[in-house]
Amino acid sequence: MFDDLRDLYQEVIFDHNRNPRNFRIIENADRKVEGFNPLCGDRLTLYLQMDGDVIADASFQGSGCAISTASVSLMTEIVKGKTEEEAEELFKKFHEMTTGKDENFNLETIGKLAVLAGVREYPARVKCATLAWHTLDAAIKNEQQAISTE
């Protein structure tokens, strides 16, 4: 019945939505930033534990749609062990992929995150996927105030 949506709602996304990874609070986290998408009411709090410039641990709390939950869940998995610079590089790539501006974007260069490429076809849902990464970006830049997709 929902054949048209298979690109958007891949099984991996349903899996992360049902069982989000790193869905917990890091007590005494080095970085804690809130992300908010006022349009849909998605809210998340991202926690980072740093080891020098390496992200030693990442976790989140909050509620959102399947796309935003899967996106933040995947992100916390993938950035663990990465340096701030590497994480920023991934954010840039993720942004390129989801906004669909680069038609020749190579999905193989972005690993697991490629499951979120489907949002390109749904402009109204791009912000759901990018909220997590904008929040991470703010955390890396050590911005304290809550960030918003608007």
Place this chain on the structure above:
Amino acid sequence: MTQYDVRKIRQDFPILDEKIRGKDLVYLDNAATCQKPQAVIDSIVNLYSHDYANVHRGVHTLSVRSTDKFEGARTKVKDFINAASEKEIIFVKGATEAINLVAQTYGKANIKPGDEIIITAMEHHSNIVPWQILCEQTGAVLRVAPINLQGELIYDEFEKLLGDKTRLISVVHMSNALGTINPVKKIIAAARAKGIPVLLDGAQAVPHMTVDVRDLDCDFYAFSGHKLYGPTGVGVLYGKQALLEAMPPYQGGGDMIRKVTFEETEYNVLPYKFEAGTPEIAGVVGLGAAIDYLNAIGMDKIAAYEAELLAYATEKARQIKGLRIIGEAEHKGAILSFVLDKIHPHDIGTMLDSLGIAIRAGHHCAMPVMDFYKVPATARASFAMYNTIQEIDVLMNGIESLIEVFG
């Protein structure tokens, strides 16, 4: 449903033949905006093709024709809501501007520090923010009458708020997020006893029921044209003549003046005093055509038909496991807001869209209502006179299927 031929009505709305992602369109976002009948579309095309010029300006033929159509629409609006005079019908951009107009003219002239303005907890942002701005400007205090879990105004609590300091009450006639129809006559009677003026935000009410401003005895009534099957960019502020006469103008410019010198300006008479600049002429004419169209069908018949749609949809929705209806007021218009267990409204919206079904997912510009129900957003199916029982079946089947997919 005799005497109400929904199939014939549907034929008047060309957009209902659109295919969305290969499926028949099921348009259930009518509380956001309604689709337009051919008669409204034609009225705009005809105006621009044959009768268009600026209004109230020239002696030439087209200006006269354009003015006749424009002022003719004002009379139609006056009759539609049973106002006493055309002087009480102010054309604005929409319900939002109508409320802002009252806040910035009546409000600024009459509200003093410490005065109180009462709204309810179910208001649209457009009936919250203009008053917050006014309170900031004047030092007045905004008081909010609470609602219960059914989504009804707790009337006793509202009445307790009415006091010596209350200077204005602004209440939604029918809630866009919950569908609740407020006991506005009772509210107005209580306010009248204390000499407090009442504004009704009628953006959702006018398309769904007969509205008679004299029977209601409200002081101001605000609504938008585009939710009444008319064009965007036009709305109406009704105000009692004596109040409007006493109010300072809203914006300065052409059309709202009688005489201008650099020393002083004499304002025009009602309703022009509040209509600075060239108005949305085609929008007003289109709104007039929409009112003609609705009158030909009959608002009472539309209300009765939509009540059947809502009752059917509510009954079906209650049978779906994991679905919670948000807003179950006893007195309710054709709006079904709901949430599903563990499925975010935006996912519901995208999934239903792939089936051709247009619903709204979000906070419906009523964030305090979302906070009250402790949900980030709701999914909302809102019905109009052209929707059918079959479309509700398509919606409910879609909801059941997506629950299965999300598992």
